[in-house]
Amino acid sequence: MVETTPPGRRPVIVWDLVLTIVLLVLLAGGGLLLGFFAFLLLxxxxxxxxxxxxxxxxxxxxxxxxxxxxxxxVGFLALVGSIVLLVLRRIAFWVPLVGLVLMIAAFWIGASISSSGVRPISG
Known part of the structure; x- marks a missing residue:
């Protein structure tokens, strides 16, 4: 039996669906790790x-x-963006990758701001 999609609907891109789900799981793990380090920073x-x-x-x-x-x-926005693109049947694997880069950037910016509040006493 040949599977067809209704006219006007895009077919499901299986490799993108699987890769996006795997990358979202990795994004969640990276987010937990970065969140833990951010709480340690705090x-x-x-x-x-x-x-x-x-x-x-x-x-x-x-x-x-x-x-x-x-x-x-950033993690929440990457999750929502990925789901929206998957529902629209567009290529979505890049969203968790960009999300991970932006999460690292957000952590780095926050750590830089936090470390600027510590000034050594010159003796």
Whole structure:
């Protein structure tokens, strides 16, 4: 039996569906890992404050929440974008790849902001 699609509907691209699902699972794992590191940044970012450095806790907190929120937001948007493209039967495997790069960038930006709040005491 030959499987046909209704007129006007695109056929399902099986390799893209499978690859997108695998990449979304990897994106979730990467997001969990980056989120864990972002919480560590939030928890341990101010350990050197006091004797060896001065800290701006507002800047450090902003950076940590930028890292955590950026990772979560980008991961969510990549998931929704992938699902929308898969439903529309468009090529979607690139969305989780771009999402992972943007998640790493969001973490890096947040970590940079957070670390700028720690200034060593010059002696």
């Amino acid at each position: 928890a341990f970012g101010g350990d050197s404050c006091g004797a060896s450095s001065t800290c701006d806790y507002d800047v450090m907190t902003t950076g940590a929440f930028t890292a955590v929120g950026g990772v979560i937001l």
